[in-house]
Amino acid sequence: MQGFKLIARPGIRLFVILPLLINTLLFSAVIAFGAHEIINLGDWISSKWQWAEWIIWLIWPLFVIIAVSVVFYGFTLVANLISAPFNGFLAEAVVIQLAGKTNKQTGGLAQLIQEIIAALRNELRKFVYFVLCALPLLFLFIVPIVNTLAPLVWLIFCSWLMALQYLDFPMSNQGMTFPEIRAKLRKRKSLAFGFGMSIMLMSLIPVLNFLAMPVAVTSASKLWFYELMPSDTDSR
Numbered sequence: 001m002q003g004f005k006l007i008a009r010p011g012i013r014l015f016v017i018l019p020l021l022i023n024t025l026l027f028s029a030v031i032a033f034g035a036h037e038i039i040n041l042g043d044w045i046s047s048k049w050q051w052a053e054w055i056i057w058l059i060w061p062l063f064v065i066i067a068v069s070v071v072f073y074g075f076t077l078v079a080n081l082i083s084a085p086f087n088g089f090l091a092e093a094v095v096i097q098l099a100g101k102t103n104k105q106t107g108g109l110a111q112l113i114q115e116i117i118a119a120l121r122n123e124l125r126k127f128v129y130f131v132l133c134a135l136p137l138l139f140l141f142i143v144p145i146v147n148t149l150a151p152l153v154w155l156i157f158c159s160w161l162m163a164l165q166y167l168d169f170p171m172s173n174q175g176m177t178f179p180e181i182r183a184k185l186r187k188r189k190s191l192a193f194g195f196g197m198s199i200m201l202m203s204l205i206p207v208l209n210f211l212a213m214p215v216a217v218t219s220a221s222k223l224w225f226y227e228l229m230p231s232d233t234d235s236r
Contacts (some may be wrong), residue, residue, distance in 0.1 A: 003219030
């Protein structure tokens with residue numbers, strides 16, 4: 001709930017609006033392209049077999065169902081990819097405001113490009129870690145008797161991943177490496193799992209999941225600032 005309040009603050013909302021706008025335009029373009037292709041398909045069917053025009057009226061409802069499903073459940077996934085370069089800046093802006101400081105001066109375009117490349121590299125590192133951990137767990141679903149516990153294990157695993165995914169942004173801004181972040185969160189397992197599970201559940205709720213990513217980053221930043229940041233590195 002505090003994450004929702006933070007995303008509306010001046011100096012923070014720009015990093016929320018920009019990636020959401022890019023994501024919305026991307027999905028709109030894909031849906032518009034699909035609708036255009038269905039219209040072309042309808043014209044082609046009409047020119048070949050006029051008696052089969054009714055088929056297009058069956059295709060349109062199917063297209064709408066698919067489009068809505070893709071938007072609701074694919075929006076967050078694509079948003080994470082598009083927003084990766086912005087999330088580090090978003091986390092930094094939140095921590096700066098919580099510390100009562102002003103935004104620091106950037107090093108210009110060269111530094112911006114360097115930070116974007118570093119963010120994408122970090123996302124790739126996390127993705128490899130997630131895949132390597134997920135593959136062995138998937139086998140639990142096909143092992144008799146053990147597969148009854150597989151959904152619970154998967155829920156716990158996904159909660160851990162959500163915590164790593166979003167707490168990584170403010171923590172890596174402080175120079176912490178991915179192994180160091182994992183070690184830090186292992187010492188606060190209940191806090192990490194509770195945060196990760198709440199974000200995971202939010203991402204599964206249609207419409208609300210559109211804001212899951214920025215809310216997760218802002219709330220993770222506040223969680224880091226007040227609960228996880230070493231006291232000797234903070235002047236609050």
